[in-house]
Amino acid sequence: MTITPEPPPAVPTVPDLGGVQLGSELPAPVSPAPISPAPAGAPLLVDEPAPRLPRVGIGNDVHAYDEGRECWVAGVQWPGQPGLAGHSDGDVAAHAACDALLSAAGLGDLGSNYGTDRPEWANAAGVALLTETAKRVRAAGFLIGNVAIQLIGGAPRIGTRRAEAEQALAMAIGAPVSISATTTDGLGFTGRGEGLAATAVALVLM
Ligand SMILES: Nc1ccn([C@@H]2O[C@H](COP(=O)(O)O)[C@@H](O)[C@H]2O)c(=O)n1
Numbered sequence: 389m390t391i392t393p394e395p396p397p398a399v400p401t402v403p404d405l406g407g408v409q410l411g412s413e414l415p416a417p418v419s420p421a422p423i424s425p426a427p428a429g430a431p432l433l434v435d436e437p438a439p440r441l442p443r444v445g446i447g448n449d450v451h452a453y454d455e456g457r458e459c460w461v462a463g464v465q466w467p468g469q470p471g472l473a474g475h476s477d478g479d480v481a482a483h484a485a486c487d488a489l490l491s492a493a494g495l496g497d498l499g500s501n502y503g504t505d506r507p508e509w510a511n512a513a514g515v516a517l518l519t520e521t522a523k524r525v526r527a528a529g530f531l532i533g534n535v536a537i538q539l540i541g542g543a544p545r546i547g548t549r550r551a552e553a554e555q556a557l558a559m560a561i562g563a564p565v566s567i568s569a570t571t572t573d574g575l576g577f578t579g580r581g582e583g584l585a586a587t588a589v590a591l592v593l594m
């Protein structure tokens with residue numbers, strides 16, 4: 389039986405770039421140095437320092453709105469905005485950042501570090517928890533790279549004071565903090581105006 393080879397797959401066409409060649413501005417690729425196989429009987433473990441890989445951590449927090457409390461979000465007071473319920477000041481942005489840093493450093497979470505059973509943290513400011521968290525992360529031998537936070541909910545509108553809020557939290561951890569926000573387009577508990585949520589990621593180095 390004669391087998392007819394299938395035609396090669398069609399090469400994707402490249403859009404007309406008006407004479408500009410894709411990749412023409414890139415340096416010529418450099419061939420990697422050949423890697424010699426380890427000689428037979430060589431020990432598998434080499435006496436070299438382990439690479440200092442970055443570690444990421446994730447944090448989430450949610451608090452219900454409480455009109456009777458001052459609104460503290462992302463280390464900043466928001467006059468005229470609904471406050472947040474909680475054992476502390478309910479600053480979801482600072483709390484999510486704490487959890488992300490603790491997670492990156494393998495130091496547990498907010499509850500295991502500052503549980504509601506510890507009266508000394510009652511009504512604590514988010515910035516106070518974050519300052520203490522950064523101290524614990526550094527004491528465990530980590531450098532803090534950065535923290536990124538996203539607020540999820542309608543109020544407060546972080547965009548109106550983003551730089552101020554980022555600076556307040558950056559001062560607390562001694563590293564850059566970026567804050568974004570989304571409203572969820574009216575969906576879910578945040579859309580119904582029941583509360584505010586935040587998610588954060590942190591990067592630390594050993
Ligand atoms: N608490 C918030 C929520 C949103 N923003 C800003 O509004 C933009 C549009 O929100 P979507 O839900 O439609 O994505 C968002 O990108 C933020 O710039 C805010 O400042 N504070």
Ligand SMILES: C[C@@]1(CO)OP(=O)(O)OP(=O)(O)OC[C@H]1O
Binds near residue numbers: 450474498499
């Ligand atoms: C911060 C702590 C402690 O004061 O209390 P809350 O303000 O209730 O915050 P939450 O993020 O729900 O839990 C962590 C608690 O340990």
